[in-house]
Amino acid sequence: MSLDIRTVNKGRLAITDVGGTLRTHNVNGAITIKNAKGTTEARTINGPVTINYLRVPPDTSSYYTLNGTLEVTYPDDLSADVQFKSMNGSLFTDYDNTETLPVAVVKNVEKGSSRGTLYRLDIARRVKFGNGGRVLKFETMNGDIYIKKQSQKL
Template sequence: MKLYSITTPFLQLFCPGRDSRFVVTNKPNQTPIVPEGTVYFRGILKNIADYRFQILKMVLLISGFVFMFSPSASAQTFSETIKETVRFQNINSSENELYIHNINGNVTVEGYNGDEIQITYHKKIDADTQRDLDRAIEEVEFILEEESNRILIYLDAPFICVKKRDGKISYNINDWDDDYDFMFDISIRVPQNTNLDVSTINNGRVLVENIHSKWLDVSNINGSVELGNVAGITDAKTINGDITASYRENPSGDSSFETINGTIEVMFPENLSADITFKSMHGDLYTDFKNVQRLQARVESSEERGHGKTTYRIDKFAPLRIGNGGPTFKFEVLNGDVYVKRNRAT
């Protein structure tokens, strides 16, 4: 593999303080091993002249982006912080449910030994003009609904289609007005036994701490999912981000942890007994639990209608059993590793 390493003054303009070297390999499908912070392009450059031509194109392209996305001198910003307090009708019920669905921004939920749901949200809007800003302030709403043992928190606007089914909420965003951007950072303190369904989509993480409930449903799209000192059957997923979790008690039922581009790291108490299934295209599973055994690969059968044929599928990844086995914990990742660790703090 032939490597060219050339320092360019152009990158110093846009990435000051970084190691601004391009490392180029002459093997199209091979990624070179480079120092941390090195910017590299994968491709074939026949000679230095080609290389310089590529640099020139890159500089022109970046210059165009800088011009296109330079903030306007007339840009307007609005921000406010609102606090609200609500309660469940029966604070001692194990069926109490809180649904929080954000679009842009962080969601933080903390359990505590109280009987109120303390909500704080910071709303920020950036617009091209004052007229767009005023319109955005009116259009984008923070909605709080109370339904006996269920509380719903979500956003609404003319371009947001809110769908409710079986008490759950989903979004369909159409024709988002690019004349303004909005961000909500939501922080909530809840009784520790509250069942949670929490999500965001962009520009934020989902953090849940000190919750001891029946179930947790936590998701993100472009960001991380973090669970700390929790207990409950769990469904945690994201697309572009890591999943980290530490349990004060092992989940009593089947749970799943899924990401596409990221690492999954979960810590369970040392008395864990569970069956682990793992699927990955570019990753491995690691564990420091001692009593681990590999089970036989699972075989699933399906019958083709009208043909009288039965198809058998053998799972590529044989499950693992930790301890005496028990509920199934599913780990799925496309590009990343999975770490199943002992939580020695419990």
């Protein structure tokens, strides 16, 4: 089953045991997901996002909160390229097999413009976990990001 759930103002999303794609949007409330298996998009404006995966999402997943903490727990075999942005926060992890990746250069071609080709640096920092691969995007303005290894097999 896949879910697309949205709420506004003082709603709290709590989702458990969904194997399909998850799209969760909340304004002024927390998002908690337990035992996920699928690709995820979790967005809230004011509140924390806490997710526990039974297996690593199969495709690009993204996690966003304007004011709150992002805390995501993956199985210990995580292989992904993590992109993260935080104006007033840091990324923390207990995974050992990580490698900082260089800043990405993005090429934008503006058709019909006399300005030509525009190159810009992507402000997202990137870290490779394990062998890399799927992309996991984390963004918060005011909050820390925690990427945690499961402490035990579920």
